[in-house]
Amino acid sequence: MKFLKSPFFWIVIAVSLLYAVYPKLGNNITLRETLVLSAIYVILATNLNLMIGYTGYVNFGSIVFFGLGGYLTLWLIGGYGWNLYAAVLFAGVVTSLLTLALGFGILRLRGAYFALATIGVNEAVKDFVSNFDKWGGSEGIFLPFSTYKSMGGAVHALWTVYFLIIGVMALSLLLSWFIKRSKFGLGLFAIREDEDAAIVLGVKAPVYKAIAYSVSAFLPAVAGGLYFFKNGSIVPEEAFNLHLSIESIVMVMLGGQGTVTGPWVGAFLYERLRGLLLTTPSLSNFHLVIAGVLLLLIILFAPGGLMGWLYKRWARVRGVLE
Amino acid sequence: MKKGWLLLLLVGILGIAQAQTVKIGLTVSKTGKYNVESVNQLNGIKLWQQWINGQGGIPVGGKKYKVELKYYDDESKAERVQQLYSRLISQDKVDFLISPYSSGLTAKAAIISEQYGKVMVATGAASDSIFKLGYENVYQIYTPASRYLTSTVDMLKAADPSLKKIAVVYEDSKFAKAVATSAREYAKKAGFDVVLFEGYPKSTTDFGPIINKIKASGAQALVGGGHYADGATFARQLFEQKVPLKMIALLVAPASDEFAELGDAAFGVVAPSQWEPLVKYQQTCGPSPAQFTEMYQKAYGKVPAYRAAGGFAAGLILQKAMMEAGSIDSAKVRAALDKMDLTIFFGKIKFSTDPKSHGLQLGHEMVQIQWQKKDGKLVKEIVWPTNAKTSDLIYPIR
């Protein structure tokens, strides 16, 4: 139980509790809906970081996990009357296993080739689902309103889903933290620095990579299930929106790849920034331009992101915020 | 008796003095892919607000309520819709809701409105499936997708009883697929032979492969399409490839005025439309079609598209329901909407009260327009139904 002594563990717990309790206290639905989006971003960015930051493999199509999780969940609930918990867990496990199998194949590719392949996988899955009549094809899946009634009414159901999403967010952060401190994590970092050298030193690179890939799929798939359940419907272009996958990379870069806090802070800031740009009338036309310039500046001048900059200025921060 | 009158007068005076308001909330896609359609719809809603406030407000139970609109930009994105509708209900405390533009966004908003039992009038949303999920507070203004092309089929049958082979080619999107599927069933029942039934992906710009298929199928008429961009491209390439079709009916695109930019490729193309400025409905309340068109032109300097008319109609229906209910209480207004059966400038309005399809539009009908030439210029004419037409259908076109 060594982790109980670490300040970082308690920071994650405290912030997640704050996320969960604060909107509930004031019964503030608007805040809740904003925080849901923010939490989803944190989940996507944190898990993506396992590949980009830890292993050094640029996954451009990570959103496929989120979409697949959403589809499996809504299909099981809508078509077979599963309950939400069973459905999201099942969706997470299935997505993870599929990713593991896929990983052994496409992780043989390196650098830009891997990045292109992940885009290809996402687009192939999207187009397949658009044609797959069992999942409603291009019409998608719509949940009947009675689904929420069986969970104690829609108001209650949506609060439950909210707490679950916050829970998944906390789990993502903790998972990321545990992996970073584990021997497994060390192996991943070795692959990132120099894959061939890591193999020589005895790291089973193909297995390590595939496991990291598969683990990075699990929580986003669960989050996808919860998110689309909350929405009540799912269609292919919302589920497999390549743009959101690239935005997740931006969040990871903004905060600092390879750290645990970085993607978290990056996702939070990105959501705030987007909200601000969109609601300020004079800027809303240029939100994409501003986000683009910001990203370019980070890459050119601060490739370590916010955390990289913090570590450089105050080395002691590294002890508290991993 | 005398006392009663006095009391009523007093209430009346107080009512005016207090200047009651009723708040109506919605989101508008000011940016993103629905920008044009959604802003058109908003223009219609705003015009209704000006119109009714110009008369002192909505007379409800002896008082007059001024209309206050509250709206935000949803960027045409689903993830913003739920956030903003929650805000409208819980923070802005609106009394009624109007839907965002498009079936996809409306479905997301409906979950929130149902959650809080707020009445939402859906305009710009033609999907059937949203109304088959067991919602109790959502009411549809548009003719639903399942009846979008059925009168086109009727018209074709009337124009040429000998024609048998038709092709149904649609954009692979929620709306167009639903329309096409019902059109195929309806055409089969009407005795047509559907020789080709096929979807094309949303981003399609090259219709070459599909046009080759239409030619090979031997189809004599085509119904289908999807939204604006694909429909316009499809029509243009059908013309360039000289496909021998006697009638071409496409969704959405030909109903917009921009369609005339296609020049000769636009000639003869038929489209179902929710509403046209020249329709001749005998309204039982609100402005006549001509009065609405005139008001709109004065306010915005252009002829209203059907989406703008739909926006005005949504407001008018809410207003009528409040007046009938004599209250702005949600439950009473819902009861009034359930009972509603009337004709306004937009057409007939009647909602389904069957719990399996509650809120689905039953009364409203599509009109058919065709691009024809008048003095060498392309004009939109109404060609169906026969009692509303402004010109005869040109058939065959090639």
Add this chain to the structure above:
Amino acid sequence: MLQIFSSVMDGLLIGLVYGLAAIGLTLIFGVMDVVNLAHGSIIALGMFFLYLFFGAGLHPYLSLVPVAILGFFFGVIVYLIAVKRIISGPPLMSLLSTFSVSMIIIGIGTALWSTSPYNINFKVETYNILGYTVTSARLIAAVAAVLVTFGLYFFLYRTVLGKAVRAVANNREAAELMGIPSQQILAISFGIGTMLAMLSGALIATLFPFTILSGGVYELKSFVASVLGGLGNPTGALLGGIILGLIEGSVAPFIQISWTNVIEFVIFVLILLFFPTGLFGGRK
């Protein structure tokens, strides 16, 4: 039979234009190992540049010349601002920096032209050859794509500058030792790649309507075509484009059209997995 012939011909003609777009992408990758994620937005920009010249009264085919010149300089500027600094870094950096360029282009484009569709309206002839119908615009676009490709090969193999580009692509350090100014060559290569992308965009604009977001589709097609042909290999990319066009044309008679994309992307992933250097060998 006629249907199959028509499908194959249509596929071939459009495939040549896809091929031209893919050459732009693959050339940049071949010379400097950068996958240009701004490719799609640059294609879209080519469409709008054509639209501007056309709007100013120039014939669409004449407008190709200023579009090409603008494209070249635009590419050089993008290189100097966004690529030069990170060219030796890990692939993630160049992917993201070119992606941010794409965000900036699309952002400005949306502000200028919104996301509604635009058209180049000019007189198009329709020819009928033994029952096969084809428009002049499609024929000219395909011929133009072939001519530009020939021009590129002439440049690469018959001019000093072109030979320097190939030398830098082969081995940057060795080329520098030979006294070739590699930074300038890299900038020029990026400029040429961008020029080709813009030209293909401009040709597509003469065929189909477009929005500022249209580039995305052609970017994905360029990826597929250049991977089919082997990333870094311009001839391969052209052939890859033709194969792509032929797949689109020739599978249509037998399956629902909407499955074509699924087939394309599955082939794409399979080729990457089993023939990572493409069907015709990797870079030259």
